[in-house]
Amino acid sequence: MGWAVGVCWASRRVGAARARFLSVGMAPGPRQPAGVPLGGPCSVTPVSRMATVQGELIKNLTSKESVPHNKISIVGSGSVGMACAISILMRGLSDELALVDVNEGRLKGETMDLQHGSLFVKMPKIVSSKDYQVTANSSLVIITAGVRQKKGETRLDLVQRNLAIFKLMISDIMTHSPNCKVIIVSNPVDILTYVTWKLSGIPQTRVIGSGCNLDTARFRYLIGQKLGIHAGSCQGWVLGEHGDSCVPVWSSVNVAGVPLGDLNAQLGTDQDPERWKDVHKEVVSSPYEIIKMKGYTSWAIGLSVADLAESLLRDLRRVHPVSTIVKGLYGIREEVALSVPCVLGADGIAGLVQVKLTPEEEARLKKSAETLWGILRALEV
Amino acid sequence: MSTVKEQLIKNLVVEDKISHQKITVVGVGAVGMACAICILLKDLADELALVDVAEDKLKGEMMDLQHGSLFFATSKIVGGKDYRVSENSKLIIVTAGVRQQEGESRLSLVQRNVDIMKSVIPALVQYSPDCKMLIVSNPVDILTYVVWKLSGLPAARIIGSGCNLDSARFRYLIGEKLGVHPASCHGWIIGEHGDSSVPLWSGVNVAGVALKTLNPNLGTDSDKDQWKNIHRQVVESAYEIIKLKGYTSWAIGLSVTNLVESILKNLRRVHPVSTMVKGLYGIKEEIFLSVPCILGQSGISDIVKVNLNSEEEDLFKKSADTVWNIQKDLVF
Numbered sequence: 258m259g260w261a262v263g264v265c266w267a268s269r270r271v272g273a274a275r276a277r278f279l280s281v282g283m284a285p286g287p288r289q290p291a292g293v294p295l296g297g298p299c300s301v302t303p304v305s306r307m308a309t310v311q312g313e314l315i316k317n318l319t320s321k322e323s324v325p326h327n328k329i330s331i332v333g334s335g336s337v338g339m340a341c342a343i344s345i346l347m348r349g350l351s352d353e354l355a356l357v358d359v360n361e362g363r364l365k366g367e368t369m370d371l372q373h374g375s376l377f378v379k380m381p382k383i384v385s386s387k388d389y390q391v392t393a394n395s396s397l398v399i400i401t402a403g404v405r406q407k408k409g410e411t412r413l414d415l416v417q418r419n420l421a422i423f424k425l426m427i428s429d430i431m432t433h434s435p436n437c438k439v440i441i442v443s444n445p446v447d448i449l450t451y452v453t454w455k456l457s458g459i460p461q462t463r464v465i466g467s468g469c470n471l472d473t474a475r476f477r478y479l480i481g482q483k484l485g486i487h488a489g490s491c492q493g494w495v496l497g498e499h500g501d502s503c504v505p506v507w508s509s510v511n512v513a514g515v516p517l518g519d520l521n522a523q524l525g526t527d528q529d530p531e532r533w534k535d536v537h538k539e540v541v542s543s544p545y546e547i548i549k550m551k552g553y554t555s556w557a558i559g560l561s562v563a564d565l566a567e568s569l570l571r572d573l574r575r576v577h578p579v580s581t582i583v584k585g586l587y588g589i590r591e592e593v594a595l596s597v598p599c600v601l602g603a604d605g606i607a608g609l610v611q612v613k614l615t616p617e618e619e620a621r622l623k624k625s626a627e628t629l630w631g632i633l634r635a636l637e638v
Numbered sequence: 639m640s641t642v643k644e645q646l647i648k649n650l651v652v653e654d655k656i657s658h659q660k661i662t663v664v665g666v667g668a669v670g671m672a673c674a675i676c677i678l679l680k681d682l683a684d685e686l687a688l689v690d691v692a693e694d695k696l697k698g699e700m701m702d703l704q705h706g707s708l709f710f711a712t713s714k715i716v717g718g719k720d721y722r723v724s725e726n727s728k729l730i731i732v733t734a735g736v737r738q739q740e741g742e743s744r745l746s747l748v749q750r751n752v753d754i755m756k757s758v759i760p761a762l763v764q765y766s767p768d769c770k771m772l773i774v775s776n777p778v779d780i781l782t783y784v785v786w787k788l789s790g791l792p793a794a795r796i797i798g799s800g801c802n803l804d805s806a807r808f809r810y811l812i813g814e815k816l817g818v819h820p821a822s823c824h825g826w827i828i829g830e831h832g833d834s835s836v837p838l839w840s841g842v843n844v845a846g847v848a849l850k851t852l853n854p855n856l857g858t859d860s861d862k863d864q865w866k867n868i869h870r871q872v873v874e875s876a877y878e879i880i881k882l883k884g885y886t887s888w889a890i891g892l893s894v895t896n897l898v899e900s901i902l903k904n905l906r907r908v909h910p911v912s913t914m915v916k917g918l919y920g921i922k923e924e925i926f927l928s929v930p931c932i933l934g935q936s937g938i939s940d941i942v943k944v945n946l947n948s949e950e951e952d953l954f955k956k957s958a959d960t961v962w963n964i965q966k967d968l969v970f
Contacts, residue, residue: 309863311816313852314844343672343888347679366882373875373889375813376806376820377896474708481707484643485653488708512646520645531641543701550698556675557705564709 325382327351327570330392330434332426333402334358334367334385337442340559341399341566342371348563349379350570355392356385358402389429395437397569398430399562400453403443405553409545415444420636423449427456438463438569438605441580442562446499447629450580450594452636463605465569466580468596469495471561472503472540473578479536486512494578494612495540496596498625503596504618505537565601572603581606583626587619591630595622657685657714659902662724662766664758665734666690666699666717669774672891673731673898674703678710682898687724688717690734721761727769729901730762731894732785735775740881743833751775752784752970759788770795770901770937773912774894778831779961782912782926784970795937797901798912800928801827803893804835804872805910811868818844827872828910828928828944829957835928836953837869838944897933904935913938919946919954923962927954 329351331338335358342354354371358364368385375381384391392398403419423443430439439457441450441464450466457464472495477488484491493510495503507525510517523529525537547554568575579601580594586609589595598610614622661683663670670688677683686703690696700717707713716723724730735751754775762771771789773782773796782798789796804827806820813820824843829836839857842849855861857869879886900907910928915921918929918941930942946954 310849310852310856310865314816314847314849315818339888340675343675343891344679347676362882366879366884367888369875369879370883370886370888373803373807373810373879373886374892375810377892381819471705475705478705478707484646486647487713515646517642517646520642524642530639533642543705547698547701547705550694551702552698554702554705556671556699556702559675560706560709 325351325353325394327397328353328355328395329566329570330355330357330395330398330430330437332357332392332398332400332430333443334360334364335401335405336553336555337558338399338401339367340555341401341442341562342367342559344559344563345566346371346374346378346380346383348567350563350566351396352380353382353384354380355395356383357387357389357392358385359387361387389433392430393433395434397440397566398434398437399440399442399566400426400430400449401442402426403449406444406548408549416448416632416636419443419445419449420452423452423456427453431457431459435459438465440465440467440562440565440569442467442558444499447580447594447596447625448632448636451582451592451629451633454582454594461582461606464581465565465599465601465606466499466594466596467558467562467565468499468580468594469497469503469578470565470596471558472499472596474557474561475540475543476505476536479539480510483533483536484512494598495537496578496598496612496618497622498595498629499580501541502621502625502628503537503541504614504621504625505540506612506614506618507533508615509612568601569603569605574600574602574607576610577601579606581609583622586611587614587622589623589626591626591633593626593629593633595625595629657683657726658728659683660685660687660727660729661898661902662687662689662727662730662762664689664724664730664732664762665775666692666696667733667737668885668887669890670731670733671699672887673733673774673894674699674891676891676895677898678703678706678712680895680899681711682895682902683712685714685716686712687727688715689719689721689724690717691719693719721765724762725765727762727766729770729772729898730766731772731774731898732758732762732781733774734758735781737885738776738876738880741877747776748780748964748968751777751781752968755781755784755788756970759785763789763791770797772797772799772894772897772901774799774890776831777961777964779912779926779928780965780968783914783924783965784968786914786926788970792937793914794939796913797897797931797933797937798831798926798928799890799894799897800831800912800926801829801835801910802897802928803890804831804928806889806893806896807872807875808837808868811871812842815865815868816844826910826930826944827869828930829954830927830961831912832960833873834953834957834960835869835873836950836957837872838946838950839865840947840950841944900933901935901937906932906934906939908942909933911938913941915958918943919951919958921955921958923958923965925958925961925965927957927961 454464480491481488497504599606600608786796809820812823931938932940
């Protein structure tokens with residue numbers, strides 16, 4: 258039956274070539290093997306004997322559909338989502354990136370724009386759709402969708418606006434990636450981290466709010482500027498609520514293990530002649546400033562999210578200040594999410610670092626917890 | 639009373655504030671910022687300067703990048719309206735200019751962008767007389783010529799981003815069709831970065847196997863497999879993306895960063911970028927078009943002499959005419 262096999266082979270190659278002739282911006286990606294038959298098992302159908310270039314060039318060996326490893330999905334193709342995307346792309350963190358948005362036109366444009374840069378990066382599959390099916394089998398889903406903070410609007414004012422969007426989103430995500438970890442970026446992040454956990458039903462350890470990761474990065478940058486040292490060598494932690502009430506843990510601030518508090522007993526207080534407290538003030542005020550000047554923030558949050566993604570996907574077990582349920586810590590009795598130092602790995606939040614806080618710092622965390630709980634109670638989750 | 643800094647740090651050497659690998663990006667629109675973030679993520683500079691006339695937007699963008707400092711290795715990010723901030727740059731990336739509107743061709747932007755270059759280029763040269771300049775603003779071939787004239791710098795140091803992106807798109811689409819990564823699909827687009835760009839079908843190959851030997855009709859209208867569509871898609875893709883998201887940014891940012899890397903690291907890789915082509919392929923005017931160029935620390939040190947068949951040479955000359963027709967009427 259040599260000739261039948263020959264025709265069968267040709268029909269599969271022709272079929273595959275036609276299947277690949279899709280407009281840019283649609284799946285499948287380049288990994289789809291040439292030998293995938295279009296309609297069911299190989300059948301002897303009269304087809305043109307024309308061989309395609311692909312068939313002539315490449316002798317196909319495997320017919321297995323590629324399975325994504327470490328697939329990342331980003332919900333929301335706005336400035337924040339796309340900043341996360343470009344950071345992830347350039348760090349080469351996974352082999353597949355999926356984008357979801359309701360705004361189909363913008364989504365398609367952004368996807369095409371990323372795909373056209375494929376020559377320069379090592380993430381071979383970039384797909385997108387309005388339909389969450391495209392996120393299937395994700396290791397990590399990053400939620401940036403939501404309405405943008407308006408000029409002067411506090412994060413808490415965003416809450417009700419974002420809740421409705423989350424209800425639809427979470428069930429879709431979990432349907433298609435039941436084992437994923439989720440990073441929540443949308444604001445107010447601590448509230449939406451709690452909301453995501455409740456709506457998804459997945460363990461707390463797999464729900465990570467980007468929280469104070471960025472506040473801490475800003476803190477360390479500004480400390481570095483004051484000392485003439487790179488941020489990476491300035492240790493310091495901002496914990497608690499992401500936003501106006503975040504807590505700078507002055508006792509944690511050190512360079513090469515030397516606590517700055519040992520050198521300046523007034524560090525972070527109103528009596529401090531060096532006014533280190535202003536560093537924290539700037540951490541809180543700068544996002545509003547940036548929003549006033551350019552309309553939104555994107556680059557720093559994108560970089561900080563990619564940093565979290567790297568720890569999660571590569572099981573690094575680095576410690577990051579991210580938002581997680583903290584009931585039971587620091588005398589907090591409410592089931593709320595706040596940022597504390599968490600060990601991030603392949604399972605998500607593998608552990609929490611129990612930081613010794615001053616009574617004042619503890620009181621601030623407790624106050625944040627109460628405020629957040631007041632809002633959460635009022636929400637229909 | 640001594641400060642924390644004085645108590646913490648024993649200073650040994652007075653800091654030398656001169657940067658050795660400074661890059662300036664002119665224009666903090668979508669393209670400029672995409673170039674900036676890609677440059678930061680690829681660790682190509684020790685100092686990044688941003689220049690723009692829109693002071694608020696500039697400051698916001700600069701702060702946003704600075705706040706990410708923990709995550710990359712470029713310790714100095716500065717910005718300002720005053721060109722002094724660009725002083726001592728090794729490389730200046732010019733993205734300033736008005737952007738293509740939906741449906742508008744690159745060529746119609748010309749005069750508006752020429753005027754912008756007149757206000758931008760002389761100051762940049764004054765503060766970085768030894769720099770290389772990478773022109774991205776459209777229409778890039780004409781503006782690269784304009785910048786060359788305005789700067790007074792040797793043509794080798796004025797590089798138009800040209801068809802580097804077109805060729806990247808070309809290779810991406812070829813890769814999609816073959817199920818192979820774009821990096822392993824070789825293909826060149828030269829000429830105008832725009833509607834009259836020239837795809838060199840005879841050079842398209844994988845592992846040295848020219849696709850044209852497998853399909854002699856490759857790239858022609860009689861090709862049953864319609865490979866010509868790929869070039870059409872390359873030409874139309876910018877328009878399509880602009881229609882969908884308002885502008886393009888990521889791919890051009892990545893493509894520019896690819897060029898920056900070759901220049902600053904003196905890699906001597908070959909890229910299809912826009913350079914002075916008078917004397918090549920029978921071209922008699924001083925125009926800039928993309929041809930394969932060797933990029934290194936001097937800028938464009940050499941041009942690769944590609945053998946064009948008569949059809950390709952025709953198309954290249956048509957590209958040249960298209961560009962010259964606009965350029966000859968420019969006032970500056």
